[in-house]
Amino acid sequence: MNIDSISNGVVLDHIQAGRSMEIYKHLHLDRLDCQVAIIKNARSGHMGKKDIIKIDYPMDLDLDVLGYIDASITVNIIRDGKLKEKKHLELPQRLVNVIRCKNPRCITTAEPQLDAVFLLSDPEKHTYRCAYCETAIDKKF
Known part of the structure; x- marks a missing residue:
């Protein structure tokens, strides 16, 4: 399977396998007019299986929602095809x-x-x- 890289947007990585659709719903990604790729059950050396969401649009995400759904998610901010920032989540207070x-x-x-x-x-x-x-x-x- 080949999923293109994104030039400006967000990659949600290390999502617990099977949780990507819950995130899709809570973040209202269906309302976006851009490409959104959901990769379910991708092989992971660390997790066994994981989900990944790629959003080809620079956007602000509700990190509290993401942290509540799955605090192990890594949020990668991509600008000009390069990793600009990597955020690790925790359970919101x-x-x-x-x-x-x-x-x-x-x-x-x-x-x-x-x-x-x-x-x-x-x-x-x-x-x-x-x-x-x-x-x-x-x-x-």
Whole structure:
């Protein structure tokens, strides 16, 4: 398989195999008018299998969304065909409007215009708690 290199854009590498479509959805990549390549189950010496997303457009990404979905992702910024910057992600301390509270009594359920704010409460278990009602959400991997 041959996927062309990009000259100006972003390459998301080291995505856990099978997570690329979730990232595609959360970053609204379907709305872009540029080439987006999704490579699923690519061979990786380090991970066994991985996904890769190439976006042939210079754009700002929501690193909190990416870190929440998969903190092992490497974000490569490409300019003029060369690697300009490499960013390594971590679990975000605070998430806004990325996930919704599952508590039916939470204020965000009664007033959906409020921002859904979650704070990282247990990094080892990837647990976030609603800032309003403290309902826990565990990120399943």
